[in-house]
Amino acid sequence: MSHASSAPALPGEPTRDGLPPMPPGPAHEESHFASLAPLRDLLSGAADGLVLPFAVTAALAALGVAPAPILLSGLAVAAAGAVSAGLGHAMAARREAAHYLAERAREEEESRLYPERERWEVAAILHRYGLRGDLLRQAVEAIAGDRRRWVDFMMRFELDLSEPDPRQAARSALALGLGQALGGLLPLLPYLLAAAPADALVASAGLTAAGLLGLGGLKARASGLPPMGGALQALALGLLSGMAAWMAAAALG
Template identity: 35%
Template structure:
């Protein structure tokens, strides 16, 4: 670690910086939703393109099937993401209400749970009792501590609508890329597929590299891993289309 990085790290850990960072409201995390939507959108449409090309269908069929799947699957994925996060929020609220009821019904038992939680963290004696007293003095702090420490639940940063919209937009934007070459009638079928292949590969590689920047992972390895996963899905679709034509008499 060089001197510049060390100074920046020290500045981030000054008391006022820590208070400001921890006191700021936690925002909903949209990057995972965008990455998930983008990868799934690109896989979905390029799998359709690969399957159509493998079966020998025309560019028009590939384009129609691709856009139909793009809209339908994008909407379905956005709704699924919305329902999943909404269900998590409702579960957390249910646990919160249950803990609130337990504090009213068996306060000493709930204090003992707090005591045991922090005893397992290595506290004991007078220090442990002071921590228990400080936490149980504030009901909201008490409940939040039970949520995070006993149940492992985090209530902040969950936004069903934002997650759903982020997923849907990323799905549409990235998923449309492999379909663009099929809108160019001047290209032959083989060139359309190769251009779509190159576009999809660029999308997979770009998403993987973007993910590495956000989460501070090795850029090349992350990009290649995403490219290989997307390529595997497209290869399966191509093989399925080709075998369907050969085995079941599917004709273009």
């Protein structure tokens, strides 16, 4: 009995589709970033969620408001920010999906009404990548031989559009909203314990600064960016927002 059919394909050996198996190498980049997307969204929401509750509570503390009203105001701001972030992202994803479908319908119609023009556009794109002569003609025929593949090619390489994943959009919206809610609670913790607004404000500023540094660094690292730069950028944003709110309240009060 022959066991040739069960033997693994060697590197470079064509498969039944004519494409050799993927050579060994690092983890696939798309899978890596897809797995980090929920974490990035959660960290992004948490880092953003720190800023507005801290700014509002800092302004109220500058006016001498008691800790209890400050806490309630901060909770309201945190809740509103979480809902706004989650729903805003979901609505943006719906608009993106609708735009993609509209552009795809237009490309499908043009491939039926103006096939020669669309073939020329495929050739023009491939020409930019160095294909010439018979190889260019064969590539155009291979792509245009299947309408779905044809339209997929035009969506990706002419319009630079990728089909949105509705499940990923829903997960991102949920992660952003949850992150906003959790991040917004951190600046409010001192107002549960401190008797004086000034003491609570100092503690809240310290917690917020630490949270911005940590979350900003983690967010940057999950996005493949230098953690220190992300941490400092997040801290600068939080400090500027808090100082602006405190100075405005002090001036008006």
